Amino acid sequence: MRPLAYLFAILFAVTGFVSGPVAAQDTEDPSHATIENQGEESDVFVAPVDIEGETLFYVRGSTVLPASERADAVEERIYSLTELSESAPLRFEVRKMELGTGVYANGKMITVVTEADAEFEQFDVAVLAQLQSEAIEAAVRSYWEGRSEEARVESALGAVAWTVGFLIVTLLFFRRRHRLIATFERMTERRFTQVEEATKSVVQGKAVARLVGFGVNIVLWVLYLFAVYYYLSVVLLSFAETRPLAQILLDYVSEPLVSVILGFMGYIPSLFMLTIIALITRYAIGGVRIILDNVEAGIFEWKNFEPHWVNPTYNIARVVIIAIAIVFAYPYIPGSDSRAFQGLTILAGIIVSLGSNTVVSNMMAGLFVVYRRSTNIGDRIKVGDQVGDVVEIKLMETLVKSIKNEMISIPNAQLLNSEVVNYSRTIDGRGLMVNTTVGIGYEEPQEKIEAMLIEAATRTTYLKHSPKPFVLMTALADYAINYQINAFSTRGSSLPQIYSDLHRNIVTVFNENGVQIMTPSYIADPDEPKVPKEKWDGVLASTNE
Template sequence: MTQIIQALGILSRLMLAALWIALCAPSVLAQESPIEPQDSETTESEIFKAPVIVDGDTLFFLRGSSALPAPERAERVQNSIIEVAEASESPTVDIAFEETELGIRIRADGVIISIVTVADAELDQMELDVLSFLHGDAIEEAIITYRANRTEQARVSGAIEAVAWTFGFAVFIVAILWLHRRIRRRTLAFVQGYLEDVETATAKSVQAEAIAALVRYGLNFILLVIFFLGFYYYLSFVLLAFAETRYFAQLLLTYLTEPVLLIFKGIISYIPNLIMLALISWVTMYIIKGMRVFFDAVEAGTFDMGDFEKHWVNPTFNIARVVVILIALVFAVPYIPGSDSAAFQGLTILVGAMLSLGANSVVSNMLAGLFVIYRRSTSIGDRIQIGDHIGDVVQIKLMETHLKSIKNELISIPNAQLMNSDVVNFSKKTDGSGLLLHTTVGIGYEEPPEKIEAMLIEAANRTKGIKAKPEPFVLWTALADYAINYQINGYSTRGSIIPKIKSDLHRNIVAVFNENNVQIMTPSYMADPPEPKIPAEHWDGHLAHETHEDADKS
């Protein structure tokens, strides 16, 4: 009963919507184009006619007038046909025709059923006599069928048919429940069998149970849709087995069957476009596979592309793939359903506006990422400094660049910031000599400069990682108030361990100066203490002890 009430509610809403469109559409279309007489006549004929329906079967249409609207006239004819059909159980009907001033009157078993007028004949574009005969034949068949559907034999047959449909629906429910249980038992085993290697390769990051749950959800949803369709058609066929409910059954079948048939017809009519879309997809995939083979050959060194660096291979392939896909979309859009509609065009404009207004930073980072990838100042594995961050480049993405700091921290820097900042690259070789490392110490004026320079060069020569040639050299950077600032410079090609090299250099400077009893004045100096802060003999003993321990370890 609830289904029937819903069906009637939907029918009433459709009728109201049709009436609103019929009333409002002419005023809207009048602003765009002049109304043609043929269209107005068609609209008028659609409004002023109504069907005569008996037991869900449409017999014919009747025209209305201002005095007697079409729905009221059709209802009177329906009631007259039903009244005659219920008055007798005879398998035959006596149909008679009488000519009157208004038209041809049709009688059934002596009861006036309808009058076929000239307007009705004009509506159907037929002769009045022919149309009257057709109406009479339809009325006779409807009465005979109405009486036949209400005999005891027909009711027993309808009950048997309803029981048969009920039994079939019960079998259908059992099959659905069996499939539901089987899906629960077999899905996990099936998915595990196919994803065992994937779980091993991804260290169980891809869980077979999660995939199985998704598969079960999809299959159960399909079963739910099938169950709903089965119940819907079962209810419709049961109602169709009895004459009293056949009209509602036909309404239910119409509401579901017509949309499904329209969908299937649309799919069938859309097959040529689907073939074209499949062809475009196949050509696109073939081109992408060909590009993958080419770029793999470039990466392997089979093709020599001059200055094209290997770390450009994957980004270039990704960019080329996106370009090919965009070109394919341009060719495929005309074959997509609804692509020529105003709604689709408005949606594309809305999406474009949203992307242009809300993705400025994203686009800037993407463009900056392209420049970072293809400019030669930064490569994967380089030790670079960006602002306060120092680290090795481990990955250059389209949106950001990842650094691994010397403390093994992962630093993510947006590519726009990388483009707008000063980047110091410790790994790139400019003249072949390597990176010039330096540090500064302040030594008092009383010490001979030649001696200080020799000690600093000695400390640099003791430091592993600083090259012997070109030789280290010393610069005088400042004549301060209490000391001369000496800067020791040495070349190194090991940019990845600069902090370690500088630490060793500082250690060796302190060791050499203590060995020669020279006081380092940095950072500040007031006066010489009565005794050295670090006696030379203590330092020599400490060094000898460390050397002895190192020898024992070795």
């Protein structure tokens, strides 16, 4: 049946075996192979002779007579033959002429085969003229056959059959599409319900189901649009008058699609190589992960390798392995050898190099911060005016939780270039030295002041009794002597509370003994003590109660 023949014609057209449903010449036309091997000259001096979208042969032109004008003239003469009656005999002959060898039909010259044409097609002039004569005769007879009464009836019946089939598909599409989407959504949601029951975790099954439904809807619409496209192509191919339009549809959609498919098939060997590289990369990264996990668990022991280095070491090794894999995979990436791809790579490199100075410096600083052992997770540090506990050390930044429970992000470059005070790191076993200074008048005995400061330090929680606290006279100021109490503590993370308790105990001890603290400024003694001992004792008594 002719509609099936048209369908097979479409399949052959998109795969390159023929260019339409009715071949006007043998598929092994040497001109097709020759035109692909020509250089820039063929684009200017060669033009095809097309009849109803079918290329019969190519003609050679010159600067005086361009190839396109010569091809148009030949096409016009061939179409004039189609106006003859189908019952009229066609007599083709080949004659030698002054300019070459002419092809005549019923005594009328159709085209002239020149030496330039023969040289271009790499055929003898007489042989090429005979081939063109046969191609022209086949095209004319095909033109008549496609417009016969029998062909028109068969084309009309075929078009009606395809139309009925397309209407059925359209009806099913619009009536069953939502039901099919709902079926996929229910299947997906049911599957995620099983996952929830097995893993005892909450999975957003409805959201995933809607996403799957959206994807199914897109696929259905794409398939329907393809059906519309090929339905139009088949119907247009059914009639001789509309076959050129069908050929245009095939050229604009099918041929690019087939080119993509053929390109993908040609890319399969490179795809295998990329798959092998990806598998090797994956297993190499997995091997590094296993080794480092064993190191972290203590199964393997590396000298001077600290446990908190496991994750950053794994990240560095993973980046290095992936970079090496990209280098090996680059030649197998589609289009990697094209100038456009290379230009894009250069442009990306320039953009990264211009905009990543700070990023690279922070990354390098992050490596030094991790591996120089000056700061570990959990340490209480001071960077500039910021004091807090290290929560996480990343490649670009270090996260610190302040004593006010604020999360502070410190760039690693700043951490590397700044003075870092680590309150948690022990040096000689005695602990961190805590000190504070008070100013006391010259009239007070030094031994008394030192004893009171040591008593205040002794009362302070988290200050060690051994080594014993000691007092230094740091300055002889204008109105007072500056005494500095020093004590040791192993609780670096509790420094704010330690200082608060120490200051409270100093004030308490000095008030108990009626000694005036002259810090920060002092002008003259009052007539009476600012805090009489009786009043202070009363405060202490009420506090103790």
